[in-house]
Amino acid sequence: MAKAVFTTKSEPAYDDLPEERYHFPRTYLRQVEATVGDWIVYYEPRRPSSDPSSRGGRQAYFATAKVERISRDPRSPDHYYAFVSQFLPFDRPVGFREGERFFEAQLQRADGRTSKGAFGRAVRPLTDAEFELINEAGFQPVLQPEAPIEASPQLGELSEEATAYHRPIIERLVARPFRDVAFSIAVKSAYRATCAATDLRIVNGGGRSEVQAAHIRPVSHDGLDSVRNGIALCGPFIGCSIAD
DSSP: OOEEEEEOOSSOSSOOBTTTEEEEEGGGHHHHHTTTTSEEEEEEOSOSSSOTTOOOOOOEEEEEEEEEEEEEOTTOTTEEEEEEEEEEEEEEEEESEETTEESSGGGBOTTSSBOHHHHTOSEEEEOHHHHHHHHHHHTTTTOOOOOOOOOOGGGGGGSOOOOOOOOOHHHHHHSHHHHHHHHHHHHHHHTTTBOTTTOOBOBOTTSOBOOEEEESSOGGGTOOSSGGGEEEEOHHHHTTSOOO
C-alpha cells in the first residue's frame, strides 16, 4: 500500500465525484493500484476545467479519503474508477507550498523553483511524512494536542509523571468523534451558520454558531461525511431530520 495525491478539477473532464470516486486513464493504473487500502489527498490545480486558458483553481489540497477498490469503466476500456470511503474535506485548503517549503518534495526542482513536469502528473506518490504534514495543515484548527493526563493525588509516589499522548493522524481520521467535528465545521461553514429550515443565522454572543450539522443520509446507512450529504439545522428541527 502507498499514499498518493489525486488531482481533480472543480469542473473535471473525467467522471470524478471526490466523495465517492476518482476517474482516471490506464496511464495511472499502477500508481492507483498501489493506493488501495491506503489514504490519498485530493489536489485542485490552477485550471478549474480542461480549457488550457482557464484559471482560478485553488492550487491547493482540499480533502483526504481512503481508497477501497478499483473497477474498470464499462463505457471506456482504457479508463478506471477508484472508489473511496471516509472522505473528509479539510478545514482549510492547503497550498502546495508554504514559504520556501513544498509539501511534496518532488514538486521542487534543485534550483528551488517549481517542477512543471511533476505537476503535470495527475496521480503522484506521497510519503507518509508528506501526508502527515498536509493533513496537519488542513485540519490545523481542529486537531489540538491532547491535554496531559494528570496524576491522581491518591496514588502518591506510585503515580507516574504526567505525559501527553499524541495519536497518529490516521487514528484521528478514522476516529468517529474527530470525523464528527470535521463534518460539523464543514457543514456550518457551507451554510454560513444559517438554519436551512428557518433561514435564521444563529450565532451566540461569542461569535459561535448555534446551528447543528446533520447528515441527510445517515452514516449508519452508508451516508458520507461530505458537505453534499449535510444540512445545517437549529435545535427544534434536528429531531425531525433523517440525520443519524
